Amino acid sequence: DWKVYAKTDRHYVKQYEEETNLRNYVVLDTSRSMQYRGDAKLSKMEYGAYLAGALHFLMVKQRDATGLIAFDDEVHVMLPPKSTNHFLRRLLITLEKLTANTERSAKTGAARALDEIAERITRRSLVVLITDLFENVSEHDDLLRALRHLRYRGHEVLVFHTLEARTERMLEFPDVPMIFRDSETGEEISVQPGQLRENYQAAVKHFSETFxxxxxxxxxxxxxIDTNESFDVAMLAYLNKRRMLA
Structure with a gap:
């Protein structure tokens, strides 16, 4: 501290906590629908957790503070951002525990959780949401309103819509009578995929384009995001967003 040295003729060293460039929250949907694997090697939950870990690693290496939030029908993990390697290890351990826990709530409460997150995050941050968006159709407007709530509070938002594309987007199942069971409601329906594939694909496309x-x-x-693919698309999207905010 040269001002103190000029006054006292003694050397003093300032100690301070360095401000990081950007604050980040990775928000992970851990509801039961995220445990679906389909034809992929990883379930959506595993894929999302590994992607979250990769993002945390990159953020810390960039000296950006990063935190973790996990939710199903409510927020059950909230670790405020830090930028240390010790905290990075804690984040990775937490993600490992989340993937090991298969007893999460059946339902997703993304809108309610995001509203809570918007109120609890007091400093401007980049919020990265990893989710399959499996809400009831009537709740999609609530989800969009909650995302807008985050923007209203001054946060940047990046949504990774995470699905197993072959079965969840294209409905590519064998063309034989099958029973589909909703993992979140338990509702079952008997169908022959080939008879509704075209309409299903059109509905999924309409939803994605509208959202x-x-x-x-x-x-x-x-x-x-397709869980059959590598993390490249997601990582590039994050890096592009990061560059825009620099």
């Missing part, structure tokens, strides 16, 4: 359009209206980044 993307609404997100763009709120300046929210929306990226579709």
């Amino acid at each position: 993307l359009t609404r997100c763009r209206e709120y300046n929210i980044d929306f990226v579709e």
Whole structure:
């Protein structure tokens, strides 16, 4: 501290906690629908956790503070951002425990959880949401409103819509009578996939395009992720967002 040295002729060293460049929260959906694997090697939950870990690692190496939030029908993990290697290990251990816990709540309460998150995060941050968006159709407007709530509070938002594309987007199942069971409600329906595949694909496409359009209206980044693919798409989307905020 040269000002003190000039006055006292003695050397003093300032000690301070360095401000990081950007604060990040990775928000992971851990509801039961995220345990679906389909034809992929990893379930959506495992894929999301590994992606979260990769993002945390990259953020810390960039000297950015990063925190973790996990939710199902409520927020059950909230670790405020830090930028140390010791905290990175804690984040990775927490993610490992989340993937090992298969007894999470059946239902997703993303809208309610995001509203809570918006109120609890007091400093401007980048919020990265990893979710399959499996809410009831009637609740999609609530989810969009909650995402807008985050933007209203001054946060940047990046949504990774995470699905196993072959079965969840394209409905590519054998064309024989099958019973589909909703992992969150338990509701069952008997179908022959080939008879409704075309309409199903059209409905999924309409939903994705509508959600993307609404997100763009709120300046929210929306990226579709296939659990059969590598993390490249997600990592590039994050790096592009990071560059824009630099």
